[in-house]
Amino acid sequence: MSSSLLRIQNIxxxxxxxxxxxxxxxxxxxxxTLSIIxxxxxxxxxxxxxxxxxxxxxxxxxxxxxxxxxxxxxISEIRRSILYLPQLPHMIEGSVEDNLFFPFTFQSQKDKKYxxxxxxxxxDYFQLGVSLSHEASKLSVGQRQRIALxxxxxxxxxxxxxxxxCSSLDSRNRRLIEEKIESLVESRGVTAIMATHGDVNFSESxxxxxxxxxxxxxxxxxxxxxxx
Amino acid sequence: xxxxxINISWLNVTITTLLIIATGLCSLYLKLKLEQDxxxxxxxxxxxxxxxxxxxxxxxxxxxxxxxFLLFSFMIFFAARIISGRVREKRIPxxxxxxxxxxxxxxxxxxxxxxxxxxxKPWYQPVYFIPIGGMIIGNSMNAIAISINTWxxxxxxxxxxxxxxxxxxxxxxxxxxxxxxxxxxxxxxPSINALMSVGIVSIPGMMTGQMLAGIDxxxxxxxxxxxxxxxxxxxxxxxxxxxxxxxxxxxxxxxxLKI
Numbered sequence: 001m002s003s004s005l006l007r008i009q010n011i012x013x014x015x016x017x018x019x020x021x022x023x024x025x026x027x028x029x030x031x032x033t034l035s036i037i038x039x040x041x042x043x044x045x046x047x048x049x050x051x052x053x054x055x056x057x058x059x060x061x062x063x064x065x066x067x068x069x070x071x072x073x074x075i076s077e078i079r080r081s082i083l084y085l086p087q088l089p090h091m092i093e094g095s096v097e098d099n100l101f102f103p104f105t106f107q108s109q110k111d112k113k114y115x116x117x118x119x120x121x122x123x124d125y126f127q128l129g130v131s132l133s134h135e136a137s138k139l140s141v142g143q144r145q146r147i148a149l150x151x152x153x154x155x156x157x158x159x160x161x162x163x164x165x166c167s168s169l170d171s172r173n174r175r176l177i178e179e180k181i182e183s184l185v186e187s188r189g190v191t192a193i194m195a196t197h198g199d200v201n202f203s204e205s206x207x208x209x210x211x212x213x214x215x216x217x218x219x220x221x222x223x224x225x226x227x228x
Numbered sequence: 229x230x231x232x233x234i235n236i237s238w239l240n241v242t243i244t245t246l247l248i249i250a251t252g253l254c255s256l257y258l259k260l261k262l263e264q265d266x267x268x269x270x271x272x273x274x275x276x277x278x279x280x281x282x283x284x285x286x287x288x289x290x291x292x293x294x295x296x297f298l299l300f301s302f303m304i305f306f307a308a309r310i311i312s313g314r315v316r317e318k319r320i321p322x323x324x325x326x327x328x329x330x331x332x333x334x335x336x337x338x339x340x341x342x343x344x345x346x347x348x349k350p351w352y353q354p355v356y357f358i359p360i361g362g363m364i365i366g367n368s369m370n371a372i373a374i375s376i377n378t379w380x381x382x383x384x385x386x387x388x389x390x391x392x393x394x395x396x397x398x399x400x401x402x403x404x405x406x407x408x409x410x411x412x413x414x415x416x417x418p419s420i421n422a423l424m425s426v427g428i429v430s431i432p433g434m435m436t437g438q439m440l441a442g443i444d445x446x447x448x449x450x451x452x453x454x455x456x457x458x459x460x461x462x463x464x465x466x467x468x469x470x471x472x473x474x475x476x477x478x479x480x481x482x483x484x485l486k487i
Contacts, residue, residue: 053395054482074483076397084395090388108397155396 004028004064005161006052011061013047020118021047024061025217027210029159032189034181038196038220039212045195046087048212049161052193053084076108077227087164089148091139096123097132109155122150126180142173149177153184157184162194175201182206233442253273284358294351300338300361304331307369314373317380320486325473326372333466334364337458345454362435363455364462367419371463372470375415379474382407383487390485400479408475415467419460426456 014020021044029035039045050056050065054075056101063070070078091099098118104114124143126146130139139147145165152160162181166174178201184190185206196199208218248270253264287295308327315322338361342351351357383390386407393403401408426432427449434455438448478486 007266050375055391055395057482057484076399079395079483080399085394086388088388090391090392103396103398106393106396106398106402151396215363 001043005031005066007064007067009062009064011051011063012059013044013051014054014059020059020215020216022212027217028194029191031158031191032185032206033191034185034202034207035193036196036200036202036207036209037193037217038200038209039072039213041197043197044215045197045212046163048217049084049163049195051195052159052161053082054078055084076095080108080155081157082159082161084139084154084161085148085163085165087153087167089137089141089144091144091147094136095132096130096134096136096139096147098134099147100132100154103151103155112155114154119150119154122153126150127176142169145169145173145177146180149180153190158191160190160192162192164195164197166196166200167198178202233440268303284354285359288356291350291354293350294356296352296357299354299358300334301331303358303365304334307327307365308396311369311373315376315380317376317487320380320474322376322474322476322477325477326376326470329366329469329473330368330372330466333462333469334368337364337462337465340387340452341458343457359434360455360458364458367459368463368466371415371419371467374418375411375467375471376474378414379407379411379471379478380487382410383478383485387485387487394483394485400475400483404475404478408471411471412464413467416460416464423456423460426452432456437441 005136006027008025008027008029009023012023027035037045037048047056051058052070054070057071065073065078065082092102097116101114102111103109103170116132123130123132126149128143128146130143136147136204145168148190149165165181166177169177181192181194182202185192211218248266251392252263252266254260255266265320305327307433308323308330311326312323338357339351341360342348342353342357346356348356383404390403390407394400432452432455433444435448435452438451480486
């Protein structure tokens with residue numbers, strides 16, 4: 001399994017009060033794939049994603065990134081490479097550009113260069129129809145979600161952890177975001193793990209579907225994917 | 229201008245309790261239910277100050293640096309206990325680090341004032357060291373409590389934003405820069421306001437005390453100016469110091485927010 005970008009080996013996680021969230025999970029994630037993790041609310045999908053950027057620490061088992069154990073990396077290296085996008089797209093005060101630029105001021109991202117040209121290309125790609133100087137507070141929820149995605153993509157992480165990016169969107173915006181995510185994976189080689197509790201419409205050629213249920217992760221077969 | 233100090237007799241001191249009795253009667257009449265607190269408060273005032281008087285008398289006459297140090301440490305410890313009672317966050321163990329930061333900053337400032345400004349010899353002379361130290365502790369204790377509460381309130385209120393910043397690669401200090409500034413400022417505002425109003429709105433307690441003891445007001449104001457500036461400095465230093473430590477322990481080594 002040397003081709004895995006992320007290799008999850010027999011992992012378990014419990015909350016500090018001892019309540020187990022999931023147990024003995026194995027999973028391999030290859031570069032340029034989209035892994036969809038479905039499950040009911042409270043199944044632990046967000047917690048599962050947050051293990052990869054070390055917002056949570058494993059209770060047991062190991063996660064390998066580039067075949068090196070995750071906990072052997074410096075935390076700043078992990079956060080640069082594996083980027084978690086929260087469910088609600090938080091915007092800071094200021095313009096769209098302020099929102100895209102501020103992560104580049106962080107010490108761990110200092111070697112990356114912000115490019116307004118690149119930012120404009122992403123705005124077009126996501127069909128935002130707003131300029132970089134547009135006031136962020138005036139964006140709709142759907143626009144904010146896309147800006148949050150662009151903010152992450154500008155940092156060029158190796159893995160994107162998408163925590164229900166479509167949960168608060170209407171069907172039109174949801175479809176748009178899903179199409180863009182699929183296209184990013186298919187044509188630009190982005191690797192993403194996405195948590196969802198609703199229906200998704202991704203093609204099987206790029207996606208692997210899993211369900212988090214009863215503390216275990218189950219790979220879904222073709223007939224089980226509908227309503228994942 | 230030196231006037232003779234009038235020593236109030238214990239009988240006259242006791243007569244002032246008539247004011248408390250009058251207040252108690254008002255409380256009964258208006259059903260304020262303050263009688264018990266008034267009674268306990270008055271008894272405690274008598275006992276605590278009597279005890280303080282005897283302790284200070286003993287410490288002032290001994291002039292032993294170890295005893296001065298011990299009394300000062302005791303005062304700081306109780307101030308830290310009061311802070312921990314006022315701070316609403318109970319999960320993060322900040323008591324010991326805050327106590328250490330208070331101890332260090334108060335010691336530095338008090339020794340600086342004793343040796344450089346007042347130039348007391350020896351520097352630990354208790355008649356100066358303890359009262360001035362007490363004023364420093366009393367004032368900045370409030371500032372630290374306000375700062376720490378503002379800090380934790382900010383973390384809870386801005387949890388999502390801070391988590392986003394951390395996810396995008398920020399360090400704990402980068403993700404809470406504004407929270408830190410806001411917390412320091414909120415603690416500093418009362419002492420800066422005091423700088424603005426001193427001498428106009430009120431005659432400060434220490435200056436009043438010195439004048440009652442027969443000191444020339446022009447000497448008393450110099451002490452008061454030193455004290456006012458000292459209080460601002462010590463408030464800033466101790467709350468920044470304490471908040472630095474509190475910020476550090478609010479996150480794990482893996483940049484996870486503990487709240």
